[in-house]
Amino acid sequence: MTKSNDLVLERTLNAPRELVWRAWTDPKLLKQWFAPKPYEISEVEMDLRPGGIFRIRMVGPDGFDTGHGNPGCVLEVVDGEKLVWTSALAPQYRPAEMGEGCESFPMTAVVTLADGGDGKTLYRAVALHRNEADRNVHEQMGFDDGWGKCAEQLEELAQGLAANA
Amino acid sequence: MTKSNDLVLERTLNAPRELVWRAWTDPKLLKQWFAPKPYEISEVEMDLRPGGIFRIRMVGPDGFDTGHGNPGCVLEVVDGEKLVWTSALAPQYRPAEMGEGCESFPMTAVVTLADGGDGKTLYRAVALHRNEADRNVHEQMGFDDGWGKCAEQLEELAQGLAANA
Numbered sequence: 078m079t080k081s082n083d084l085v086l087e088r089t090l091n092a093p094r095e096l097v098w099r100a101w102t103d104p105k106l107l108k109q110w111f112a113p114k115p116y117e118i119s120e121v122e123m124d125l126r127p128g129g130i131f132r133i134r135m136v137g138p139d140g141f142d143t144g145h146g147n148p149g150c151v152l153e154v155v156d157g158e159k160l161v162w163t164s165a166l167a168p169q170y171r172p173a174e175m176g177e178g179c180e181s182f183p184m185t186a187v188v189t190l191a192d193g194g195d196g197k198t199l200y201r202a203v204a205l206h207r208n209e210a211d212r213n214v215h216e217q218m219g220f221d222d223g224w225g226k227c228a229e230q231l232e233e234l235a236q237g238l239a240a241n242a
Numbered sequence: 243m244t245k246s247n248d249l250v251l252e253r254t255l256n257a258p259r260e261l262v263w264r265a266w267t268d269p270k271l272l273k274q275w276f277a278p279k280p281y282e283i284s285e286v287e288m289d290l291r292p293g294g295i296f297r298i299r300m301v302g303p304d305g306f307d308t309g310h311g312n313p314g315c316v317l318e319v320v321d322g323e324k325l326v327w328t329s330a331l332a333p334q335y336r337p338a339e340m341g342e343g344c345e346s347f348p349m350t351a352v353v354t355l356a357d358g359g360d361g362k363t364l365y366r367a368v369a370l371h372r373n374e375a376d377r378n379v380h381e382q383m384g385f386d387d388g389w390g391k392c393a394e395q396l397e398e399l400a401q402g403l404a405a406n407a
Contacts, residue, residue: 082336127292127318152317152335153292165330165337165348170317171247172330172348172372183330183337207337 082212084204086224092235094190094198098157100235101188107133110230113223120146125154128169131162135179144180147173152185160188179218182211198235200228247377249369251389257400259355259363263322265400266353272298275395278388285311290319293334296327300344309345312338317350325353344383347376363400365393 090097100106104121112118112135120134134146150166150173153159165183167173175181184204191199202224206212255262265271269286277283277300285299299311315331315338318324330348332338340346349369356364367389371377 161335163331163335163337166328166350169370170326170328170350170352171370172328172350172376174372185331185335185337187335205334205336207339211337 081209082206084206084212084215084220084224086200086202086221086228088200088225088228088232089193090198090200090228090232090235091196092198092232092239093196094192095157096235096238097190097198097200097231099238100231101160106234106238110227110234111135113219113226114230122148123151124168125151125160127152127154130168144176144178147176147180149173158190160186162186182214183207184211184215200231202228246374247371249371249377249380249385249389251365251367251386251393253365253390253393253397254358255363255365255393255397255400256361257363257397257404258361259357260322261400261403262355262363262365262396264403265396266325266355271399271403275392275399276300278384278391279395287313288316289333290316290325292317292319295333309341309343312341312345314338323355325351327351347379348372349376349380365396367393 100110102125104123108118108121111133115138116135118133119136122130122132124130129151130148131151132146132148147164148167149162149164150168150170151162153161163185165173175183184206187203189201193199204215206215265275267290269288273283273286276298280303281300283298284301287295287297289295294316295313296316297311297313312329313332314327314329315333315335316327318326328350329345330338349371352368354366358364369380371380
Protein backbone atom coordinates (compact mmCIF):
# COMPACT_ATOMS: atom_id res chain seq x y z
CA MET A 78 0.00 0.00 0.00
CA THR A 79 2.99 2.29 -0.04
CA LYS A 80 4.09 4.80 -2.63
CA SER A 81 6.71 2.29 -3.69
CA ASN A 82 3.96 0.37 -5.49
CA ASP A 83 3.17 3.31 -7.74
CA LEU A 84 4.58 4.77 -10.94
CA VAL A 85 3.97 8.47 -11.41
CA LEU A 86 4.23 10.75 -14.43
CA GLU A 87 3.88 14.50 -13.97
CA ARG A 88 4.15 17.09 -16.71
CA THR A 89 3.06 20.65 -17.35
CA LEU A 90 1.48 20.54 -20.78
CA ASN A 91 1.38 23.65 -22.91
CA ALA A 92 -2.28 23.26 -23.82
CA PRO A 93 -5.54 24.16 -22.06
CA ARG A 94 -7.15 21.68 -19.72
CA GLU A 95 -10.39 21.25 -21.66
CA LEU A 96 -8.48 20.23 -24.78
CA VAL A 97 -6.24 17.81 -22.90
CA TRP A 98 -9.40 16.29 -21.46
CA ARG A 99 -10.95 16.04 -24.92
CA ALA A 100 -7.84 14.34 -26.29
CA TRP A 101 -8.05 11.86 -23.40
CA THR A 102 -11.74 11.07 -23.63
CA ASP A 103 -12.56 11.09 -27.34
CA PRO A 104 -11.63 7.61 -28.62
CA LYS A 105 -10.68 8.95 -32.08
CA LEU A 106 -8.27 11.41 -30.48
CA LEU A 107 -6.92 9.02 -27.85
CA LYS A 108 -6.01 6.63 -30.62
CA GLN A 109 -3.64 9.22 -32.07
CA TRP A 110 -1.45 9.78 -29.02
CA PHE A 111 -1.90 6.95 -26.49
CA ALA A 112 0.80 4.67 -27.92
CA PRO A 113 4.44 5.79 -28.00
CA LYS A 114 5.27 5.82 -31.72
CA PRO A 115 6.06 3.60 -33.62
CA TYR A 116 3.59 1.62 -31.50
CA GLU A 117 -0.03 2.18 -32.47
CA ILE A 118 -3.44 1.84 -30.89
CA SER A 119 -5.41 -0.53 -33.08
CA GLU A 120 -8.62 -0.63 -31.04
CA VAL A 121 -10.29 1.64 -28.47
CA GLU A 122 -13.56 1.16 -26.63
CA MET A 123 -14.52 3.49 -23.82
CA ASP A 124 -17.78 4.11 -22.04
CA LEU A 125 -16.93 6.87 -19.61
CA ARG A 126 -19.09 6.10 -16.59
CA PRO A 127 -18.50 3.90 -13.56
CA GLY A 128 -18.76 0.27 -14.64
CA GLY A 129 -18.23 1.16 -18.33
CA ILE A 130 -15.69 -0.48 -20.60
CA PHE A 131 -12.14 0.85 -20.98
CA ARG A 132 -10.32 -1.19 -23.59
CA ILE A 133 -7.24 -0.34 -25.57
CA ARG A 134 -5.25 -2.63 -27.81
CA MET A 135 -1.73 -1.62 -28.76
CA VAL A 136 0.35 -3.08 -31.58
CA GLY A 137 4.01 -2.56 -32.27
CA PRO A 138 5.95 -2.29 -35.52
CA ASP A 139 5.62 -5.38 -37.72
CA GLY A 140 2.34 -6.20 -35.99
CA PHE A 141 4.03 -7.07 -32.67
CA ASP A 142 1.20 -7.58 -30.21
CA THR A 143 1.52 -6.16 -26.70
CA GLY A 144 -1.58 -8.02 -25.52
CA HIS A 145 -5.06 -8.73 -26.74
CA GLY A 146 -6.74 -5.62 -25.42
CA ASN A 147 -8.40 -7.13 -22.38
CA PRO A 148 -11.44 -5.04 -21.48
CA GLY A 149 -10.95 -2.98 -18.30
CA CYS A 150 -13.44 -0.98 -16.26
CA VAL A 151 -13.99 2.74 -15.73
CA LEU A 152 -14.25 3.62 -12.01
CA GLU A 153 -14.48 7.41 -11.72
CA VAL A 154 -15.07 10.26 -14.14
CA VAL A 155 -14.98 13.90 -13.02
CA ASP A 156 -15.49 15.95 -16.14
CA GLY A 157 -12.31 17.81 -17.12
CA GLU A 158 -10.50 16.76 -13.94
CA LYS A 159 -10.17 13.09 -13.20
CA LEU A 160 -10.41 9.72 -14.87
CA VAL A 161 -9.83 6.40 -13.12
CA TRP A 162 -9.95 2.96 -14.69
CA THR A 163 -8.57 -0.46 -13.85
CA SER A 164 -7.57 -3.66 -15.58
CA ALA A 165 -8.28 -5.61 -12.37
CA LEU A 166 -11.97 -5.48 -13.29
CA ALA A 167 -13.80 -6.12 -16.53
CA PRO A 168 -16.85 -4.00 -17.45
CA GLN A 169 -19.68 -4.02 -14.90
CA TYR A 170 -17.07 -4.63 -12.19
CA ARG A 171 -16.55 -8.35 -12.84
CA PRO A 172 -13.08 -9.44 -11.61
CA ALA A 173 -10.88 -9.69 -14.70
CA GLU A 174 -8.76 -12.53 -15.96
CA MET A 175 -5.21 -11.39 -16.55
CA GLY A 176 -3.80 -11.52 -20.07
CA GLU A 177 -0.40 -11.61 -21.68
CA GLY A 178 2.49 -9.18 -22.09
CA CYS A 179 1.59 -5.72 -20.85
CA GLU A 180 -1.68 -7.19 -19.58
CA SER A 181 -0.16 -9.87 -17.36
CA PHE A 182 -0.62 -7.88 -14.13
CA PRO A 183 -3.52 -5.74 -12.92
CA MET A 184 -3.13 -1.98 -12.68
CA THR A 185 -5.29 1.03 -11.95
CA ALA A 186 -4.64 4.32 -13.71
CA VAL A 187 -5.55 7.62 -12.03
CA VAL A 188 -5.31 10.59 -14.40
CA THR A 189 -5.81 14.10 -13.05
CA LEU A 190 -5.77 17.47 -14.77
CA ALA A 191 -5.51 20.90 -13.16
CA ASP A 192 -5.18 24.42 -14.53
CA GLY A 193 -1.54 25.45 -14.75
CA GLY A 194 -2.08 29.13 -15.62
CA ASP A 195 -1.31 30.77 -18.99
CA GLY A 196 -3.37 28.14 -20.80
CA LYS A 197 -1.27 25.30 -19.43
CA THR A 198 -2.31 22.05 -17.78
CA LEU A 199 -0.83 20.22 -14.83
CA TYR A 200 -1.00 16.62 -15.98
CA ARG A 201 -0.58 13.71 -13.61
CA ALA A 202 -0.90 10.01 -14.39
CA VAL A 203 -0.39 7.44 -11.64
CA ALA A 204 -0.28 3.68 -12.17
CA LEU A 205 -1.24 1.75 -9.02
CA HIS A 206 0.00 -1.81 -8.63
CA ARG A 207 -0.64 -4.71 -6.29
CA ASN A 208 2.92 -4.82 -5.07
CA GLU A 209 6.47 -3.72 -5.77
CA ALA A 210 7.19 -6.66 -8.06
CA ASP A 211 4.42 -5.66 -10.50
CA ARG A 212 5.52 -2.05 -10.28
CA ASN A 213 9.06 -3.06 -11.20
CA VAL A 214 7.91 -5.16 -14.15
CA HIS A 215 5.90 -2.18 -15.39
CA GLU A 216 8.85 0.14 -14.90
CA GLN A 217 11.11 -2.19 -16.85
CA MET A 218 8.57 -2.30 -19.69
CA GLY A 219 9.46 1.38 -20.06
CA PHE A 220 6.77 3.24 -18.14
CA ASP A 221 8.74 6.49 -17.80
CA ASP A 222 9.84 6.68 -21.44
CA GLY A 223 6.57 5.34 -22.81
CA TRP A 224 4.17 7.50 -20.81
CA GLY A 225 6.60 10.43 -21.15
CA LYS A 226 6.60 10.16 -24.93
CA CYS A 227 2.82 9.78 -24.95
CA ALA A 228 2.50 12.94 -22.84
CA GLU A 229 4.43 14.83 -25.52
CA GLN A 230 2.17 13.39 -28.21
CA LEU A 231 -0.86 14.34 -26.11
CA GLU A 232 0.40 17.91 -25.73
CA GLU A 233 1.03 18.22 -29.45
CA LEU A 234 -2.39 16.87 -30.34
CA ALA A 235 -4.16 19.16 -27.83
CA GLN A 236 -2.24 22.14 -29.25
CA GLY A 237 -3.49 21.18 -32.70
CA LEU A 238 -7.05 21.14 -31.39
CA ALA A 239 -6.51 24.66 -30.01
CA ALA A 240 -5.25 25.87 -33.38
CA ASN A 241 -8.33 24.43 -35.07
CA ALA A 242 -10.79 25.65 -32.44
CA MET B 243 -18.59 -13.06 -18.96
CA THR B 244 -21.62 -15.28 -18.91
CA LYS B 245 -24.20 -15.80 -16.22
CA SER B 246 -22.45 -19.07 -15.44
CA ASN B 247 -19.75 -17.07 -13.64
CA ASP B 248 -22.26 -15.64 -11.17
CA LEU B 249 -23.91 -16.78 -7.97
CA VAL B 250 -27.27 -15.19 -7.25
CA LEU B 251 -29.37 -14.98 -4.10
CA GLU B 252 -32.91 -13.60 -4.31
CA ARG B 253 -35.36 -13.30 -1.43
CA THR B 254 -38.42 -11.31 -0.52
CA LEU B 255 -37.72 -10.02 2.98
CA ASN B 256 -40.58 -9.20 5.29
CA ALA B 257 -39.13 -5.85 6.35
CA PRO B 258 -39.17 -2.38 4.78
CA ARG B 259 -36.46 -1.38 2.36
CA GLU B 260 -35.03 1.49 4.44
CA LEU B 261 -34.46 -0.82 7.40
CA VAL B 262 -32.84 -3.51 5.27
CA TRP B 263 -30.57 -0.81 3.87
CA ARG B 264 -29.73 0.38 7.38
CA ALA B 265 -28.91 -3.16 8.49
CA TRP B 266 -26.61 -3.46 5.47
CA THR B 267 -24.81 -0.15 5.82
CA ASP B 268 -24.44 0.42 9.56
CA PRO B 269 -21.30 -1.52 10.59
CA LYS B 270 -22.69 -2.27 14.06
CA LEU B 271 -25.80 -3.81 12.53
CA LEU B 272 -24.00 -5.60 9.68
CA LYS B 273 -21.83 -7.31 12.26
CA GLN B 274 -24.92 -8.95 13.76
CA TRP B 275 -26.20 -10.72 10.64
CA PHE B 276 -23.47 -10.91 7.96
CA ALA B 277 -21.97 -14.22 9.15
CA PRO B 278 -24.06 -17.40 9.11
CA LYS B 279 -24.15 -18.40 12.78
CA PRO B 280 -22.17 -19.90 14.50
CA TYR B 281 -19.67 -17.94 12.36
CA GLU B 282 -19.15 -14.38 13.54
CA ILE B 283 -17.94 -11.12 12.10
CA SER B 284 -15.02 -10.00 14.22
CA GLU B 285 -14.10 -6.83 12.34
CA VAL B 286 -15.94 -4.44 10.00
CA GLU B 287 -14.65 -1.32 8.29
CA MET B 288 -16.75 0.42 5.67
CA ASP B 289 -16.52 3.82 4.09
CA LEU B 290 -19.52 3.92 1.79
CA ARG B 291 -18.31 5.95 -1.16
CA PRO B 292 -16.50 4.96 -4.35
CA GLY B 293 -12.89 4.14 -3.49
CA GLY B 294 -13.70 3.66 0.22
CA ILE B 295 -12.76 0.62 2.27
CA PHE B 296 -15.01 -2.43 2.57
CA ARG B 297 -13.45 -4.90 4.95
CA ILE B 298 -15.02 -7.75 6.84
CA ARG B 299 -13.29 -10.42 8.85
CA MET B 300 -15.19 -13.58 9.70
CA VAL B 301 -14.25 -16.15 12.30
CA GLY B 302 -15.74 -19.56 12.87
CA PRO B 303 -16.40 -21.55 16.01
CA ASP B 304 -13.24 -22.24 18.05
CA GLY B 305 -11.61 -19.19 16.44
CA PHE B 306 -11.38 -20.84 13.00
CA ASP B 307 -10.23 -18.11 10.66
CA THR B 308 -11.82 -17.82 7.22
CA GLY B 309 -9.23 -15.29 6.08
CA HIS B 310 -7.51 -12.22 7.40
CA GLY B 311 -10.10 -9.66 6.37
CA ASN B 312 -8.34 -8.31 3.30
CA PRO B 313 -9.54 -4.75 2.67
CA GLY B 314 -11.78 -4.47 -0.40
CA CYS B 315 -13.11 -1.41 -2.20
CA VAL B 316 -16.54 0.19 -2.47
CA LEU B 317 -17.50 0.91 -6.11
CA GLU B 318 -21.08 2.20 -6.16
CA VAL B 319 -23.55 3.39 -3.54
CA VAL B 320 -27.11 4.39 -4.44
CA ASP B 321 -28.78 5.24 -1.16
CA GLY B 322 -31.40 2.65 -0.21
CA GLU B 323 -31.07 0.84 -3.54
CA LYS B 324 -27.66 -0.45 -4.52
CA LEU B 325 -24.28 -1.26 -3.05
CA VAL B 326 -21.34 -2.63 -5.04
CA TRP B 327 -17.95 -3.56 -3.69
CA THR B 328 -15.09 -5.77 -4.81
CA SER B 329 -12.21 -7.72 -3.31
CA ALA B 330 -10.29 -7.39 -6.60
CA LEU B 331 -9.34 -3.87 -5.50
CA ALA B 332 -8.07 -2.48 -2.24
CA PRO B 333 -9.22 0.97 -1.05
CA GLN B 334 -8.52 3.84 -3.46
CA TYR B 335 -8.80 1.31 -6.31
CA ARG B 336 -5.34 -0.26 -5.93
CA PRO B 337 -5.31 -3.81 -7.36
CA ALA B 338 -5.55 -6.18 -4.39
CA GLU B 339 -3.33 -9.08 -3.40
CA MET B 340 -5.40 -12.19 -2.92
CA GLY B 341 -5.51 -13.76 0.53
CA GLU B 342 -6.30 -17.16 1.97
CA GLY B 343 -9.39 -19.30 2.40
CA CYS B 344 -12.53 -17.40 1.41
CA GLU B 345 -10.29 -14.59 0.20
CA SER B 346 -8.24 -16.65 -2.25
CA PHE B 347 -10.17 -15.48 -5.33
CA PRO B 348 -11.47 -12.02 -6.27
CA MET B 349 -15.19 -11.34 -6.30
CA THR B 350 -17.51 -8.40 -6.75
CA ALA B 351 -20.77 -8.21 -4.82
CA VAL B 352 -23.76 -6.34 -6.25
CA VAL B 353 -26.57 -5.88 -3.71
CA THR B 354 -29.87 -4.35 -4.82
CA LEU B 355 -33.03 -3.58 -2.89
CA ALA B 356 -36.46 -2.77 -4.29
CA ASP B 357 -39.88 -2.21 -2.73
CA GLY B 358 -41.87 -5.43 -2.61
CA GLY B 359 -45.22 -3.94 -1.47
CA ASP B 360 -46.85 -4.43 1.96
CA GLY B 361 -43.66 -3.28 3.68
CA LYS B 362 -41.58 -6.01 2.04
CA THR B 363 -38.24 -5.79 0.23
CA LEU B 364 -37.04 -7.54 -2.90
CA TYR B 365 -33.48 -8.43 -1.95
CA ARG B 366 -30.91 -9.50 -4.52
CA ALA B 367 -27.24 -10.26 -3.95
CA VAL B 368 -25.04 -11.30 -6.87
CA ALA B 369 -21.44 -12.47 -6.59
CA LEU B 370 -19.48 -11.91 -9.82
CA HIS B 371 -16.42 -14.06 -10.48
CA ARG B 372 -13.56 -14.11 -12.96
CA ASN B 373 -14.50 -17.48 -14.34
CA GLU B 374 -16.51 -20.62 -13.73
CA ALA B 375 -13.78 -22.26 -11.66
CA ASP B 376 -13.87 -19.46 -9.04
CA ARG B 377 -17.64 -19.52 -9.08
CA ASN B 378 -17.63 -23.25 -8.40
CA VAL B 379 -15.15 -22.90 -5.53
CA HIS B 380 -17.40 -20.22 -4.03
CA GLU B 381 -20.47 -22.39 -4.50
CA GLN B 382 -18.77 -25.33 -2.80
CA MET B 383 -17.84 -23.09 0.13
CA GLY B 384 -21.59 -22.94 0.71
CA PHE B 385 -22.71 -19.72 -0.99
CA ASP B 386 -26.39 -20.70 -1.21
CA ASP B 387 -26.71 -21.93 2.37
CA GLY B 388 -24.45 -19.24 3.81
CA TRP B 389 -25.94 -16.24 2.06
CA GLY B 390 -29.42 -17.75 2.48
CA LYS B 391 -29.00 -18.07 6.24
CA CYS B 392 -27.57 -14.54 6.37
CA ALA B 393 -30.61 -13.24 4.50
CA GLU B 394 -32.83 -14.74 7.21
CA GLN B 395 -30.71 -13.12 9.90
CA LEU B 396 -30.87 -9.83 7.99
CA GLU B 397 -34.66 -10.05 7.80
CA GLU B 398 -34.96 -10.78 11.50
CA LEU B 399 -32.66 -7.92 12.44
CA ALA B 400 -34.50 -5.45 10.17
CA GLN B 401 -37.82 -6.55 11.69
CA GLY B 402 -36.39 -5.83 15.14
CA LEU B 403 -35.42 -2.34 13.98
CA ALA B 404 -39.01 -1.82 12.80
CA ALA B 405 -40.38 -2.89 16.17
CA ASN B 406 -38.03 -0.43 17.89
CA ALA B 407 -38.62 2.44 15.48
